Amino acid sequence: MTADETLMEFSQRIARLPRYPVAGGYALPDDVAMLASNETPFGPVPQALEAVQRATMTAHRYPDPSNARLRAALSDRTGVPSSRIAIGNGSCDVLLAAGEALLEPGAELVHAWPSFSVYPHLAAASGATAITVPLDAEHGHDLDAMAGEVTVATRLVIVCNPNNPTSTALPAAQVAAFVADLPRHVVVILDEAYCEFNVLDDPDTTIDLLDNHPNLVLLRTFSKVYGLAGLRVGYGLCGSEGMVQALDQVRQPFFCNVAAQAAAAEALRHQDTVAQRVERTVMARVEVEEGLRALGLDPARSQANFAWFDVDRDPERAAQLEPEVVVGLRDRGVLVRAGTALGRDGALRVTYGTEAENTRFLDALRAVL
Ligand SMILES: *Cc1c(COP(=O)(O)O)cnc(C)c1O
Secondary structure (H helix, E strand, O other): OOOOHHHOOOOHHHHHOOOOOOOOOOOOOOOOEEOOOOOOOOOOOHHHHHHHHHHHOOOOOOOOOOOHHHHHHHHHHHOOOHHHEEEEOOHHHHHHHHHHHHOOOOOEEEEEEOOOOOHHHHHHHHOOEEEEEEOOOOOOOOHHHHHHOOOOOEEEEEEEOOOOOOOOOOOHHHHHHHHHHOOOOOEEEEEOOOHHHOOOOOOOHHHHHHHOOOOEEEEEEOOOOOOOHHHOOEEEEEOOHHHHHHHHHOOOOOOOOHHHHHHHHHHOOOHHHHHHHHHHHHHHHHHHHHHHHHOOOOOOOOOOOEEEEEOOOOHHHHHHHHHHHHHHHHHOOEEOEEHHHHOOOOEEEEEOOOHHHHHHHHHHHHHHO
């Protein structure tokens, strides 16, 4: 920093705001297994790419700020009326907008930890107080403990199901009971970025809860199973129209670009591809979990497209080993996420890749350990 630079005065929230832990690897050669960001290894469906090409012919015009076609397509698929669907520039956009719409100094937000690395931003950006509730011994949400933290000041509770970074999922019936028992003034965001990969329940069972719970938002994304992470589009299925209006009020009008809107609407039409990807993910899950167990490790019970495990059964040794393991894997062309950056020293989060990438990861891990 130059002397002149240090004279700039940023707002207090800049000092509070955490910086997103960047995965790295974007400047590495092509022959790298990118297993750090929970993307799908399969590309967008070709029809979505064609839709992008058609949409960009009108790139001199602003996109439809009401996202009407995409909301209609989502409404058709989910049965939720368009007026209760919020679109976002990725689902993180909807999440951060919810923070702005609901939180302020004096308000409280309850979420589990370790959980999604973006949640701490909501309290930091708004000046609200974050109450973080530790996961249970099986790396899952402790819903009773979370309910116990709710007060008159609570505005928002976030439940990540399946949970990132720990991969575990709660049965839908437990989530339903939790939502039903909360006071009605508390908004619940159920972050379902990985719901398609969860085989405990039909991914769409939670949609029925919206009819009885105006305070509920189901947060979903095109970044994971649909393979559109680079285009940035996600959505919230909401229990009330008022929530959609508030989410739109706090954002700029054109938050979702023409290419993203068109690709997402098209991708929804290919549920057969979604089903195939889920099947391949479940096969990868079995292969990776078996491989980790064969190395003497104890992965969490994943219902997502990634694994979470300590690099040693002894927590202290795991914490010591973790940095070396991450570097050792990187030297072998395998990029993963270090648990330290995600709330648990000694753990790794590893996205399932193609069959070849999964084998490469397991071979590399064996060599490093
Ligand atoms: C990946 C992910 C998202 C999706 O983020 P986008 O902004 O839609 O790309 C949301 N929540 C969790 C928990 C995630 O892991």
